[in-house]
Amino acid sequence: MQDWSTHRWRKYGPLVYILISLVVLGGCATQRADVVERGQPPGREIQKHWVSAGETLYSIAWRYDVDHRKLAQHNGISPPFTIYPGQTLRLDVHNMAAPSRPSPRATPPKVASKPTPKAPADRQENKTSRPKASAAPALVAGNPDWRWPVKGRVIAAFGASTGLNQGIDISGKLGDSVQAAAAGQVVYAGSGLRGYGNLVIIKHNDTYLSAYAHNRRLKVAEGDAVKAGEVIAEMGSSGTDSVRLHFEIRRDGKPVDPIGYLPKR
Known part of the structure; x- marks a missing residue:
């Protein structure tokens, strides 16, 4: 019986070894497939936005339901709110710290001014465009006098x-x-x-x-x-x-x- 078992192992052993190896490798492959990049867990707020071509500060603020003024202030952006593709904007405007006030006795040191670096020639800007020179912004004071944009139901x-x-x-x-x-x-x-x-x-x-x-x-x-x-x-x-x-x-x-x-x- 021992000789017969030894004979069977010699004959079928390599095949069994191959099958066991395939099962082990298959298990590893399945385990690796489960490790994928996932989106943010439900309920977690998105903290940053990477600017894409064609976006403006207003469209980004609209997308995330935030006030464009707070978004600009939080990211140190001044009018006319120029942004660039690839630029990172912080969205956590609710974490904005109150601006600090210098001590009345403190005298800020004088710092030599440095020339403003020019943007590379191939750097594309996203601008919230200024109004045309021939027409001043038609902004209204107080509550706008709203009207229906179309006549449908x-x-x-x-x-x-x-x-x-x-x-x-x-x-x-x-x-x-x-x-x-x-x-x-x-x-x-x-x-x-x-x-x-x-x-x-x-x-x-x-x-x-x-x-x-x-x-x-x-x-x-x-x-x-x-x-x-x-x-x-x-x-x-x-x-x-x-x-x-x-x-x-x-x-x-x-x-x-x-x-x-x-x-x-």
């Missing part, structure tokens, strides 16, 4: 269904005129915000901004001053599955229900 209310709708959706036909809901300055015009399609953002003053999404064609550019009722886009279905206008109002960077601001029909 509301087909999705603020916070409807999933509670994630940060504005209202208004029906219409392809190519219908989209009008500015109040006078202001265009601070973003593009398609860089996921889910919004062709988007226009208008700054009405330091408190209020409005957005017009899913357009077929944009009629304005960043930096343009617009009047209330001026045509800024053509209605479309970019970024969605049907023709509609998604309209939002932000107050100090936070979404508010537009129905509470628009006149009753």
